Amino acid sequence: xxxxxxxxxxxxxxxxxxxxxxxxxxxxxxxxxxxxxxxxxxxxxxxxxxxxxxxxxxxxxxxxxxxxxxxxxxxxxxxxxxxxxxxxxxxxxxxxxxxxxxxxxxxxxxxxxxxxxxxxxxxxxxxxxxxxxxxxxxxxxxxxxxxxxxxxxxxxxxxxxxxxxxxxxxxxxxxxxxxxxxxxxxxxxxxxxxxxxxxxxxxxxxxxxxxxxxxxxxxxxxxxxxxxxxxxxxxxxxxxxxxxxxxxxxxxxxxxxxxxxxxxxxxxxxxxxxxxxxxxxxxxxxxxxxxxxxxxxxxxxxxxxxxxxxxxxxxxxxxxxxxxxxxxxxxxxxxxxxxxxxxxxxxxxxxxxxxxxxxxxxxxxxxxxxxx
Amino acid sequence: xxxxxxxxxxxxxxxxxxxxxxxxxxxxxxxxxxxxxxxxxxxxxxxxxxxxxxxxxxxxxxxxxxxxxxxxxxxxxxxxxxxxxxxxxxxxxxxxxxxxxxxxxxxxxxxxxxxxxxxxxxxxxxxxxxxxxxxxxxxxxxxxxxxxxxxxxxxxxxxxxxxxxxxxxxxxxxxxxxxxxxxxxxxxxxxxxxxxxxxxxxxxxxxxxxxxxxxxxxxxxxxxxxxxxxxxxxxxxxxxxxxxxxxxxxxxxxxxxxxxxxxxxxxxxxxxxxxxxxxxxxxxxxxxxxxxxxxxxxxxxxxxxxxxxxxxxxxxxxxxxxxxxxxxxxxxxxxxxxxxxxxxxxxxxxxxxxxxxxxxxxxxxxxxxxxx
Numbered sequence: 122x123x124x125x126x127x128x129x130x131x132x133x134x135x136x137x138x139x140x141x142x143x144x145x146x147x148x149x150x151x152x153x154x155x156x157x158x159x160x161x162x163x164x165x166x167x168x169x170x171x172x173x174x175x176x177x178x179x180x181x182x183x184x185x186x187x188x189x190x191x192x193x194x195x196x197x198x199x200x201x202x203x204x205x206x207x208x209x210x211x212x213x214x215x216x217x218x219x220x221x222x223x224x225x226x227x228x229x230x231x232x233x234x235x236x237x238x239x240x241x242x243x244x245x246x247x248x249x250x251x252x253x254x255x256x257x258x259x260x261x262x263x264x265x266x267x268x269x270x271x272x273x274x275x276x277x278x279x280x281x282x283x284x285x286x287x288x289x290x291x292x293x294x295x296x297x298x299x300x301x302x303x304x305x306x307x308x309x310x311x312x313x314x315x316x317x318x319x320x321x322x323x324x325x326x327x328x329x330x331x332x333x334x335x336x337x338x339x340x341x342x343x344x345x346x347x348x349x350x351x352x353x354x355x356x357x358x359x360x361x362x363x364x365x366x367x368x369x370x371x372x373x374x375x376x377x378x379x380x381x382x383x384x385x386x387x388x389x390x391x392x393x394x395x396x397x398x399x400x401x402x403x404x405x406x407x408x409x410x411x412x413x414x415x416x417x418x419x420x421x422x423x424x425x426x427x428x429x430x431x432x433x434x435x436x437x438x439x440x441x442x443x444x445x446x447x448x449x450x451x452x453x454x455x456x457x458x459x460x461x462x463x464x465x466x467x468x469x470x471x472x473x474x475x476x477x478x479x480x481x482x483x484x485x486x487x488x489x490x491x492x493x
Numbered sequence: 494x495x496x497x498x499x500x501x502x503x504x505x506x507x508x509x510x511x512x513x514x515x516x517x518x519x520x521x522x523x524x525x526x527x528x529x530x531x532x533x534x535x536x537x538x539x540x541x542x543x544x545x546x547x548x549x550x551x552x553x554x555x556x557x558x559x560x561x562x563x564x565x566x567x568x569x570x571x572x573x574x575x576x577x578x579x580x581x582x583x584x585x586x587x588x589x590x591x592x593x594x595x596x597x598x599x600x601x602x603x604x605x606x607x608x609x610x611x612x613x614x615x616x617x618x619x620x621x622x623x624x625x626x627x628x629x630x631x632x633x634x635x636x637x638x639x640x641x642x643x644x645x646x647x648x649x650x651x652x653x654x655x656x657x658x659x660x661x662x663x664x665x666x667x668x669x670x671x672x673x674x675x676x677x678x679x680x681x682x683x684x685x686x687x688x689x690x691x692x693x694x695x696x697x698x699x700x701x702x703x704x705x706x707x708x709x710x711x712x713x714x715x716x717x718x719x720x721x722x723x724x725x726x727x728x729x730x731x732x733x734x735x736x737x738x739x740x741x742x743x744x745x746x747x748x749x750x751x752x753x754x755x756x757x758x759x760x761x762x763x764x765x766x767x768x769x770x771x772x773x774x775x776x777x778x779x780x781x782x783x784x785x786x787x788x789x790x791x792x793x794x795x796x797x798x799x800x801x802x803x804x805x806x807x808x809x810x811x812x813x814x815x816x817x818x819x820x821x822x823x824x825x826x827x828x829x830x831x832x833x834x835x836x837x838x839x840x841x842x843x844x845x846x847x848x849x850x851x852x853x854x855x856x857x858x859x860x861x862x863x864x865x
Contacts, residue, residue: 301716315706344677352673397742
């Protein structure tokens with residue numbers, strides 16, 4: 122059962138002004154909540170999703186019918202205990218699960234945006250989240266948490282709305298994409314745009330679907346989410362339902378079959394244009410550049426309690442990238458904890474059953490809640 | 494000026510029997526030579542090219558008009574001195590520069606093979622190379638050298654025709670692809686096959702060209718050839734001919750522009766079906782599995798002088814993979830040297846100007862030549 126809600130925020134008179142200079146108003150935000158907001162509105166935790174995540178963080182996904190992507194972490198008596206905390210998880214703008222994005226109707230034209238949707242940034246996504254938090258009358262979030270792109274959103278909150286953040290948990294993330302990160306995203310975008318069914322972004326209007334392009338994009342991303350070790354342990358050179366190689370281009374190896382499956386099941390739940398917009402936002406994110414090269418400047422007004430986490434086998438946002446952030450926090454004398462989780466599961470670890478990771482989050486939140 | 498030659502080897506009565514069970518005969522082999530074969534035929538060096546390499550190892554490429562891919566290494570008075578050695582470099586079968594492959598005419602039908610071309614293996618490529626060497630009357634190659642897939646061919650020579658190999662230089666290679674290697678190749682194949690212009694492999698007959706699919710495949714490969722560090726040093730987050738981001742899907746970053754360029758220039762010189770066949774051969778290569786899990790068994794008849802080389806920043810065929818090979822050679826008591834070159838240039842290093850690497854090859858060859 123879905124607890125999804127969609128609300129309009131802002132208005133045509135009071136629109137959201139985007140970093141690109143354009144404005145949108147009202148903007149739709151789709152979100153889920155779990156637990157109850159207490160009277161003093163001091164127990165709210167904002168969960169920020171990653172590139173292909175959505176608001177179904179701890180409840181069944183309406184398309185895949187699978188458990189929420191962080192149901193292992195969030196729920197009654199879990200590490201983020203919804204008997205105690207009020208969890209809010211909005212779909213980012215630019216996304217495709219109900220928030221304003223390229224596959225939504227442009228109220229000015231009555232037609233789907235497609236590539237007319239303005240290029241949004243991580244900053245724009247956070248401005249939209251801020252409107253949602255304001256709509257609840259929350260003046261200070263007890264915590265803001267997210268991994269990967271979700272971690273970028275957390276860092277943006279810390280930089281732009283520091284007084285709204287009592288504590289923060291950026292996980293497996295960075296303050297700016299490396300050339301390799303940009304290259305991987307560009308590969309995905311080119312795969313999508315190479316698909317003639319993409320129709321210059323007008324596939325919905327033209328009643329097509331860039332299934333193959335989006336699928337190849339997802340395969341590329343999947344390779345980057347796993348470590349070499351985890352691929353080796355999961356698949357090695359095992360063959361798929363056969364005893365010997367078949368001298369063909371079918372999926373002889375399990376890893377081939379797995380990737381094809383990951384690609385094709387993804388297109389059922391995700392929108393190709395959203396993939397373009399969100400990867401672009403990630404590539405553009407650069408807290409350092411927008412603060413004259415200084416992360417200390419970026420976080421100068423931050424006074425939050427912070428827990429950073431990274432994973433040893435994550436080569437997409439390696440520990441070294443996370444340490445750059447911690448260095449800035451330390452230089453500012455903030456209350457920062459850092460944990461590097463030893464695991465072979467690569468970048469995907471933040472979504473998997475990693476007991477030490479979950480325990481660390483629980484410990485941090487419970488201890489920090491006492492400091493309120 | 495090209496010194497390319499093409500000869501027929503084998504015949505319809507005496508065909509090359511492939512690992513898949515099918516036969517081809519005669520087979521065409523396109524190759525170049527440099528220097529002179531001496532009277533005792535003892536100064537021949539066989540150069541094995543990598544996935545997208547070809548026979549133009551030290552002479553101008555007929556399509557790109559660029560210098561040969563190893564012109565820095567091979568030539569008069571260079572590390573592989575063609576005043577002293579006779580260098581032979583054949584295009585592998587399955588390739589697209591004149592040797593028998595999917596874009597050549599099937600003599601039985603008079604039409605292009607396309608996907609009717611049998612799936613060939615690294616072993617088949619070496620069997621074809623052996624026919625070429627026989628045609629010269631060479632009974633012992635002074636050396637066999639190659640990097641990446643070229644290194645696999647070197648290892649196959651050492652395993653299958655050990656008495657023909659006086660010395661060998663496998664570089665940045667492996668005896669079997671990891672799950673991650675297979676995954677990256679599968680991504681490339683899916684990108685090609687996703688392109689409707691691929692026409693199930695019949696693009697030449699149907700007068701189309703899977704430019705976009707092959708281009709995306711090349712982009713993916715390129716990311717894997719470079720290290721994170723080299724991408725950072727080359728491009729970082731530098732913008733392409735602009736001062737600020739443009740909030741669009743154009744190539745804002747230099748790394749995007751570079752990848753697009755790499756992709757699109759590649760399709761002029763390479764064939765999409767060849768890319769499928771050659772990556773498949775690499776994925777199938779497994780000297781360990783075909784010797785009951787024992788590399789010692791695979792190389793038991795080898796008595797060659799061997800130099801192995803790897804590069805510190807190569808994450809496609811990392812030093813650890815190369816050490817597996819060396820361990821087997823050492824267990825067999827072979828005369829093995831190993832050098833790990835310290836460089837940020839990633840897997841591509843073997844094609845770049847790496848003076849220490851070139852010097853090591855020169856030193857090894859000159860010293861080994863005295864042992865003849």
